[in-house]
Amino acid sequence: MAEDVRAEMVSTVFQVVVSAGDVVKEGDTLVILESMKMEIPVIAEIDGTVASVDVSVGDVIQQGDLIAVIS
Template sequence: MKEITSTMAGTVLNILVNVGQDVSIGQEVIILESMKMEIPVESQISGKVRGIKMKIGDFVNEGDVLIVLE
């Protein structure tokens, strides 16, 4: 099991992938909002989305698991 984690603290503004979708390295998967800026989170690994661990509006800290891949 592989995990995509948050690169910074912020609020989840948008989720760009769905469970079952294939993700490639460098693909934007989440948009965070921090200090009124939109920050894309890119996947550092490839795989199929197995689970999404947060929802739009949730606050996440740096290092929190956002998406689980298989």
């Protein structure tokens, strides 16, 4: 079962920590977002393999935008 990881707020992608094909555990950081001078880690909610990373450093993303897919 795949899980879409989506943005919870408008923010800028500060750092991409994982790549497609990486194995992650629940709680691992996938990307770090920046909003209002705060760094916000986006964490994996399930164990799995990163199927895709759909953002790049510097991207401005909106609430609900796809960040990554974990399968």
